[in-house]
Amino acid sequence: MGLELKNLYDDFRNADTIKAYQKIINEDAKGLTKPINIMEVCGGHTHTIMKYGIPQLLPNNINFIHGPGCPVCIMPKERIDHAYMLSMEEDVILVTLGDMIKVPGSNGSLQDARSKGADVRFVYSPMECLKIASENQDKKIIFFAIGFETTTPMTAALLDVVVKKGIKNIFFHINHVTVPEAMSLLISDENSKIDAFLGPSHVSVISGSKIYEEFPRDYNKPVVVSGFEPVDVMQSISMIVKQFIENRCELEIEYNRLVSHDGNIKAQNLNEKYFEQRSHFRWRGLGDIPKSALKLKDEYKEYDAEVIYKEILLSETIDDHKLCICGDILKGLANPPECSIFGTACKPSSPVGSCMVSSEGACAAYYKYGNLI
């Protein structure tokens, strides 16, 4: 969208609200005893923050740390290689969401697989697998499932239809990851500079705000669940600052017109029916995180492409380039321009690390909005 900060100020009712929050935050921030670093967990927020120049609106003692972002950028190469290898099977149609098109694995991306003749299809909704399956009865449809909590129940809903209708040619390769486990890892790092979290609203529309309860309670870090519009982000920052000056440490919901404490119970039940926690999962950039992803329960292994194709799917891990400092960026210990190959060997058209892969990764957002090009 060609929407810029200046339009926002010139033309929108929103602008007044933003300015009002800016004033409140500036006033309140004078009462802070030390600077605060706010991690926005989701790349959607990173995008809003960069696009609307929110850091420039804030006083110097409020900083952002760009978080792990997005289920696409954190997908380790070995998982993308799985998708690539499955798509190369003669009788397989590999189906996934459009987000995955260009993410490079060690042999290339799914787009590359397609140009080598693999049948890879990018869909808007997992439900499109049903049509593809019925039109291609002689083929095996493998849905390469990605996403945070927001997207997991949609995969479960597809599997539910597959099981109930007895569809025999749809299988699943599950890569759903969970946000709170990654946040715990980041906050437990002894070098962590995170003082508070901005939680993504869409995750909590499904999971409720309850998934963040441990952060104020066990780590003494406030969490505000925030919407994605600039006004939402400004309001959430204001709520965080207020917690600090009033010496509170709580879980709050900025987006309470949509997010509840409990979330969408039907969606959660579907998830529980079909998925269980993996003992661990490797996040690109962050490394191995205990219990941070889901897999199909054993009783559904007949649908599990990871089980069925065990023989051809390598289990070894593949690391990113040694110059890439994504890990530090995701932990808030470094900024993208500090990477020695930022903007040179690594750019959006030829990404090296996870933070450049997706348009919402911290490096990509800097590249696009940081006036550094």
Place this chain on the structure above:
Amino acid sequence: MCLSIPSKVVEIDKEQNVATVDTMGIKRDASLDLMEDGDVKIGDYVLLHIGFIMNKIDEEDALASIDTYKEIISLMDEEEKQKAILEADECENRTL
């Protein structure tokens, strides 16, 4: 960006458990499989995520938020408008 424009439910196909929704004049189908039976009715405002209705939103909020989007979208050219409305419930990663 998860900029989700509220959509109004204009039709419900109970058999398929699918609703037809109207997002600022653009019509499309969305699965009701994540909503409790009977929870979503014609005239309700909802949010979508990858082809599914994810939750309901009350009318007053929906209309206020649609107003904001109208302001935003009025600044775009025709092609941008269509794209913005259709893709409003998706993350920008899709444009990768």
